[in-house]
Amino acid sequence: MPELPDVEVFKRRLDATALHQTIGGVEVEDERILRGCGPAELERRLQGRSLESSRRHGKHLFAGLNSGDWLELHFGMTGDLAYVEDVEDAPPHTRALFHLENGHHLAYVDRRKLGHLALLEDVDAYLAELGLGPDARALGPEEFLERARGQRGQVKCWLMDQEKIAGIGNVYSDEVLFQAGIHPRTPVKALSGTDLWELHRTLWRVLDAAVQAAVRPEAMPEGFLLPHREEGAPCPRCGTPIQTIGACGRTAYLCPSCQPVS
Numbered sequence: 001m002p003e004l005p006d007v008e009v010f011k012r013r014l015d016a017t018a019l020h021q022t023i024g025g026v027e028v029e030d031e032r033i034l035r036g037c038g039p040a041e042l043e044r045r046l047q048g049r050s051l052e053s054s055r056r057h058g059k060h061l062f063a064g065l066n067s068g069d070w071l072e073l074h075f076g077m078t079g080d081l082a083y084v085e086d087v088e089d090a091p092p093h094t095r096a097l098f099h100l101e102n103g104h105h106l107a108y109v110d111r112r113k114l115g116h117l118a119l120l121e122d123v124d125a126y127l128a129e130l131g132l133g134p135d136a137r138a139l140g141p142e143e144f145l146e147r148a149r150g151q152r153g154q155v156k157c158w159l160m161d162q163e164k165i166a167g168i169g170n171v172y173s174d175e176v177l178f179q180a181g182i183h184p185r186t187p188v189k190a191l192s193g194t195d196l197w198e199l200h201r202t203l204w205r206v207l208d209a210a211v212q213a214a215v216r217p218e219a220m221p222e223g224f225l226l227p228h229r230e231e232g233a234p235c236p237r238c239g240t241p242i243q244t245i246g247a248c249g250r251t252a253y254l255c256p257s258c259q260p261v262s
Contacts, residue, residue, distance in 0.1 A: 001059075001075075002079055004136055004137060006075070007056050007167075008056055010061055010073070010075070010081040011054050014081060018104075020052065021100040022048065023047060023048070023049055023098055023100060023101075026043040027097040033095045033115065033116050034118070050066045051063045057123075061074075071119060072118040073108060074115045075110065078112045079115040082109060084105050085105075091107060093109050093110060093111040094107045094108065095108055096117060133165050137204065144200040148191065152187075153187065154184060154248065155186045155191065156247045157248040172206060175206050176199070176206050177254070180199050184248075184252040185261070210226075231244045231253070235255040242255060
């Protein structure tokens with residue numbers, strides 16, 4: 001599932017290509033991806049409008065229109081955003097095409113159709129309605145420590161709880177915990193203030209590295225788990241075979257030597 005770094009890459013792609021472009025038309029290939037409006041209304045409210053700003057919160061991307069409305073792009077489990085010169089170049093599983101007046105096209109791609117597009121009037125009210133916590137990359141160390149106080153359960157679950165911290169999912173919680181040397185099942189209450197301070201620093205470092213690598217595993221820094229995230233693969237630090245365990249209803253990848261049970 002696209003997580004914070006993926007959606008930040010999509011945001012930067014949108015900013016670099018479609019920002020300040022006027023939408024000439026919208027073509028929806030599968031209306032099941034729409035929330036709260038149909039294809040005709042979506043086109044009516046977008047046609048002739050320009051994309052003037054963008055905003056990301058956790059795994060959600062919002063494009064601000066010069067009408068004052070916002071277009072939400074949520075990417076579900078398999079979403080992507082592509083900018084193409086010709087319609088024929090649109091990736092497989094493109095569900096909506098935004099035709100721009102410069103002759104190019106913005107393609108919303110969603111293979112499993114678990115994401116959605118929606119029109120919003122107030123992003124902050126929408127985020128409050130969803131009950132999302134603060135964006136992980138906007139969370140300072142003091143607030144991070146404050147939010148950890150009194151938490152029950154495992155640290156991996158806490159990092160992945162979107163109501164606590166928005167943007168981190170299964171993949172990047174594994175990477176953060178690997179880099180911090182913390183076992184996924186460690187209780188949050190067992191972490192000292194120093195542990196939590198280091199965990200926060202590691203969180204920022206991992207997210208920034210993933211964005212700089214355009215979320216390509218092969219471009220991640222040396223010593224990162226992601227390019228080796230396969231059961232039995234050698235740990236990039238010590239060579240111990242990577243193990244999988246169940247945590248928070250998901251499969252967690254870890255090095256049993258670098259992340260011992262505390």
